[in-house]
Amino acid sequence: MAGSDTQNPVVIVGGGIGGVSLAGALRARGHLGGIVLIDEAEFPYDRPPLSKAFLAGERTLKEIALQSAEWYAEQDISLLAPARVAAITPGDDSVRVDLAEGDPLEASHVVLATGGQAVLPPIPGLAETTETGRVHTLREHRDAERLRTALTPGARLLVIGAGLIGAEVASTAVGLGCSVVLADPADPPLAAAGLDVARWLHGLHRVHGAETVGTTVESLCPTEAGIQAQLGDEEAPRVFDAVLVGVGIAPRTQLAEAADLEVDRGVLVDEFHRTSHPRVLAIGDVARTRGPDGHRSEHWDAAKRDGERAAATILEAPAPTAVAPWWWSDRHGLHVEGIGEMVPDARQVVRGQVGQPPFTTFAVDGARVLGAVAVDDPQAIRAARRLIERGIEVDPDRLADPATDLRKLLRGTP
Ligand SMILES: Cc1cc2nc3c(=O)[nH]c(=O)nc-3n(C[C@H](O)[C@H](O)[C@H](O)COP(=O)(O)OP(=O)(O)OC[C@H]3O[C@@H](n4cnc5c(N)ncnc54)[C@H](O)[C@@H]3O)c2cc1C
Structure with a gap:
């Protein structure tokens, strides 16, 4: 990898958490x-x-800015926004960056931090229904603004997909007084949180007044009365005012593909975020690590850490220490966090009681903690992070006992 050795700037395509970090x-x-x-x-x-x-x-929108305008000035970072990169052309000594409008730039390195876009599943009638303006996805602030106008009290909302985003929209919509149906055939959705916790979390939607249906949406059809949706094999279709599709994202790999970089379900990178061209890196939701265990993350903290790691790569500095993956989600007034991996075959140790927040479930292999998911218990997640990252061995029975001071476990004291 060439260092930041030319007079040309580092150009970052994408100002999400990855690019800004x-x-x-x-x-x-x-x-x-x-x-x-x-x-x-x-x-x-x-x-x-x-x-x-x-x-x-x-x-x-201003309140959710990642940084203030002053910060970019203080850091001497040239922010080109709104602007779209139309193409990148990597060469031996530099990378040419073509903008949709304006003069091209010459970069020492380009970092692709282009994130993802919502996927639309092949539901018969979805395309025609989308033309009515009543079908929503959620990735950009404009999507959220448009969806908000549909979430009036009493509005009938169908949420397709009960993963993180679908569940959060359902929760927010219930809070705004909408009548919500959440459809997902997965049993339970968000199984990565561990089955017991995932089941309880999904059941919370019903407790808070949303209806959950464990079926796929077979078809959609625009009518005068609203959107007709056939849910599984129900006898009659139901009618909704709006539909939110939350079934996942596809990485925005178009720039990489057009530049002949290696792409396979994401822009392929090594552990230092280098793509198949030494002057182009990729980070965040768009990047996928190479190899049989290769993976692509779709979480905020992973994108932030990727940014920090890619900076070290460009500067030929030591990489920051790897940390356990961490995510969070908020629904129905509860804060859910996960760290590490809830390996399904591992022993599940519950601290407290599932369904009675605060509680935490740990995935444990012998005396090693592999992962944890907590509801309203950020302290337990902080402790789990240290246990996982430092490989500290614990007695699972003491971990399960809410009376045990987790800080003592970290120190290895009885
Ligand atoms: C509604 C929603 C809720 C979420 N909630 C959580 C949560 O609670 N917890 C959690 O851990 N994660 C959450 N996530 C996931 C998290 O936000 C993402 O993992 C994170 O934003 C990824 O960061 P990124 O920088 O890789 O990409 P992004 O944030 O997607 O940023 C990519 C940017 O690149 C820009 N871009 C793309 N192509 C071009 C181009 N050609 N030219 C110029 N700009 C371009 C896009 O406009 C975009 O601004 C949520 C995501 C969404 C959408």
Whole structure:
């Protein structure tokens, strides 16, 4: 990998958490050259609130900005926004960056931080229904603003997919007084949280007034009365005012593909975020690690850490220590967090009682903690992080006992 050795700036395509954290980390680690951050939006903003406080109208776009305008000036980061990168052409000494409008740039390195876009499943009638403007996906602030106008009290909302985003929208919509049906054939959705916790979390929707149906949506049809949806083999279709499709994302790999970089369900990268061209890196939701165990993350913290790691790669500095993957979700007033991996075959140790927050479930192999999922218990997640990252051995029975002080377990004291 060539270092930041030319007079050309590092150009970051995408101002999500990955791109912004990379820009900040480059400066924090002493990069003196130019940094250009390009995003299609008016300014870089945070995505998690789009299904939570921003969707509920409790926070404005300015309030979810990732950084203030002053920060970019102080850090000497050139923010090009709104602007769209149309193509990148990697060469031996530099990478040419073509914008949809304006003069091209020459970069020492380009970092693709382009994130993902919502996937539309092949449901018969979805395309025709989309033309009515009543079908929604949620990735950008404009999506959230448009969806919010549909979430009026009494509005009938069908949410397709009960993963993180579907569940959060259902929760926010219930809070806004909508009548919500959440359809997902998975039993239970979010199984990565561990089956017991996932089942309880899914059941919470019913407790809070949403209806859950464990079926696929067979067809959609626009009618005068609203959108007709056939749910599984129910006798008659139901009618909704709006539909939110939350079945996952596809990485935005188009720039990489057009530049002949290796792409396979994401832009392929090594552990240092290098793509198949030494002057192009990829981070965040768009990047997938190479190899048989290769994976692509779709979580905020992973994108942030990727940015920090890619900065070290560009500066030829030591990479930050790897950390356990961490995610969170908020629904029906509860805060859910997960760390590490809830390996299904591992022993599940519950601290407290599932369904009575605060509680935490740990996945344990012998005396080693592999993962944890907690509801309203951030302290337990902080402890789990240290147990996982430092490989501290624990007595599972003591871990399960809510009376045990987790800080003592970290110190290995009885
Ligand atoms: C509604 C919602 C709620 C979420 N909630 C949570 C949560 O509670 N917890 C959690 O851990 N994770 C959550 N996530 C996931 C998390 O937000 C993502 O993992 C994270 O945003 C990924 O960051 P990124 O920088 O890789 O990509 P993104 O945040 O997607 O940013 C990519 C940026 O690149 C820009 N871009 C793409 N192509 C171009 C181009 N050609 N030219 C210029 N700009 C371009 C896009 O406009 C976009 O702004 C949520 C995501 C969404 C959508």
